[in-house]
Amino acid sequence: MMLPRKFEDRMKMLLKDDYDEFIDSFDKRNVRGIRRNSLKISEDDFLKKIEYLKEPIPWCNEGYYIDYDSRPGKDIYYHCGLFYIQEPSASLPVELLNPLPGERVLDLCAAPGGKTTQIGAKMKNEGILIANDVNRKRLLSLKRNIQLFGITNSIVTNETAETMKVPFENYFDKILVDAPCSGEGMFRRDEKTKNRYSTYEDNKFTEMQKEILDHAKDLLRPGGELVYSTCTFSTEENEKVILEFLENNKDFELIDDIGLHNSTKQLSKGLMGLDEAIRIWPHVANGEGHFAVKLKKTEESSGNIGNVETIAYENRQICSVKAFADEVGLDIGGWDLVLKKGKIFKETGIGTKGMDVFYNGLEVGFEKNGRFMPSQALASFLKKEDVNKSVDIGIEGPEALKYLKGETLHINGEKGWNLVAIDGFSAGWGKLSQGILKNHYLKEWRMM
Ligand SMILES: C[S@@+](CC[C@H](N)C(=O)[O-])C[C@H]1O[C@@H](n2cnc3c(N)ncnc32)[C@H](O)[C@@H]1O
DSSP: OOOOHHHHHHHHHHHGGGHHHHHHGGGSOOOOEEEEOTTTOOHHHHHHHOTTEEEEOTTOTTEEEEOTTOOGGGOHHHHTTSEEEOOGGGGHHHHHHOOOTTOEEEESSOTTOHHHHHHHHHHTTOSEEEEEOSOGGGHHHHHHHHHHHTOOSEEEEOOOTTTTHHHHTTOEEEEEEEOOOOOGGGTTTOHHHHHHHTTSOTTHHHHHHHHHHHHHGGGEEEEEEEEEEESOOOTTTTHHHHHHHHHHOTTEEEEOOHHHHHHOTTOEEOSTTOTTSEEEOTTTSSSOOEEEEEEEEOTTOOOOOOOOOBOOOOOOOOHHHHHHHHHHTOOOTTOOEEEETTEEEEOOOBOOTTSOEEEESEEEEEEETTEEEEOHHHHHHOOGGGOSOEEEEOSSSSHHHHHHTTOOEEOOOOSEEEEEEETTEEEEEEEEETTEEEEOSOGGGOOO
16 A cells, blocks of 8 residues: 555554564455444344344454445444444444443543443433534534434534533543544555645644643532543654643643453553553554543542533423323323424423533424424334334344335324334334325435
8 A cells, every 4th residue: 555655654663573564454445344334233142133244343342243245334234223333443442432421421522422322321321421513514423423323412513622611621421532643543444544644744733632631620520530532643742741631730641441452352452651541553454543541630630610500490291292102102291391493392401501412412403383293313212112102123024124215104003103113123104195195204314
């Protein structure tokens, strides 16, 4: 593979005797993977249903390598939110972060949401997950991935760490900074990243990375943990950023995740004496280039505490939603609903005054001519067992694909709204009348 000259020269200096082996790995094919959505499917069922799985990814419990020639994006199960298509190394940072149900977690550079969905699945919809990105255009795919995965405890924001300080100072238990970087680790997979690389000025990303970290640190509570990750090899963007950060912030320390380090020989230590960091090298591991390191803010660290409001909704119910819930047998007893710009949400209850919020909690639906229309996000979140009116389309016949393409189906079932499931997994909504199912699968999500 032709590689940028500047990159080759730098890597030669960095890797010395290992350089030839490293550079030879660029003539091999990239590896591909998918990550199971544990919110929707058990490991056993996943192994039975997905035919193109290869061996498990050693550093990620839910991750699997897949056949190089498989097309997971065309898989109907993908459109039911059963997995995320993720380059195997990219699953490492969240394993290191280890978010738990009930925690307050920030995914600061989140779009398009690969790591957000991994965090969300681990949190089991308990606690609060703020998924932020500075690039507004990228928030649409972030929101879609969150909805498809059935995550309901997240807020998608369009801020920077600096602008989040009010109200989130010293607030989060865990923060992921999956920083923008020069992307050297993706050259084997993505021609565009390689071509863009030659246009970057030297150290274009370093200042940005330092600045992001410098603000992110204030959002972490004393005793909280932060993972910094990139998909690049450059020590300027990895070890040097962290060493300088530790030099300037004595209330932070490195955390060695011995378990992960020992999980497989494929994970290497950081360079420049940063043994606690983890590197994935393509000539050592079955994955593309990646870097991740975990830092902890000491318990003694001090600072202002932000003032995050918890919103007490007045157990508001909306008549049209109630009528719909009664019709399909959905228990919305504990749901506090809010109406915003015509759309109805079950929000997270975390105050976001002054923040640019793109999505909050679960979009339940909207009202049209006084009638409730359930949302795609609601269908993705629900399981077939949550309602007593559903139709199940098998995966073998042509119907499943027809449904995902937005076509009308001929099917038997109860009149009115039905949750449409494919092979038992919720896919969307449909309205039945006299054996004809009017398709309500979201237009923007339809398969081509
Ligand atoms: C490596 S990508 C993130 C990939 C994502 N974590 C995933 O797993 O799908 C880096 C992201 O950082 C965002 N970004 C750049 N500068 C930022 C900043 N100052 N604050 C927040 N996000 C930023 C970019 O828009 C980009 O989406």
